[in-house]
Amino acid sequence: EIVLTQSPGTLSLSPGERATLSCRASQSVTRSYLAWYQQKPGQAPRLLIYGASSRAAGIPDRFSGSGSGTDFTLTISRLEPEDFAVYYCQQYGSSPPTFGGGTKVEIK
């Protein structure tokens, strides 16, 4: 199965700053079938991005995804207070679908 490694483990930033989160796959992700989720404490994950770069319904345009092959990036252009959370990447190009270990974005 494909192993996803997310970095950094924790990102300490201030509101208004730019966040860049990385997700690296152990092998190429078919058709860039890569999704990103946001999870806040006590809540279920929320879909942000699918197909590496398509925003899910209702997701603000400050969230953007890019990448292909084995390297993918989630960028939050200007952090809002509600964006401090844990972010997971997930590949669904190969079975079984797998998730990364997460990046926590915390307030500096």
Added chain:
Amino acid sequence: QVQLVQSGAEVKRPGASVKVSCKASGYTFTDFGISWVRQAPGQGPEWMGWISAYNGNIIYAQKIQGRVTMATDTSTSTAYMELRSLTSDDTAMYYCVRDLGSLPGSFFDYWGQGTLVTVSS
């Protein structure tokens, strides 16, 4: 609006079984598959398997195959997941999710609220 409402928290002894239900509303149940995803404390999510609400086709994750059964009841738009021979490693939050892709086990746009399953002697 789309909702997936799961059954309540469970505490089980090692070796026991647990069955979690997931009632869907706000969309045509048979138009999408349902995946089950679990998340152990402090860990990333883990996909457990997928069931087609249209024809009942199932794919289980190899790690738990043989211990898990998934089913749907289209008359009530409800999905079920039963996990047997529980160990402490099965302690986790269990989610049903609406599976959006064209392949089983794709990406997930709606999540249930989660069912906490605790396995403890």
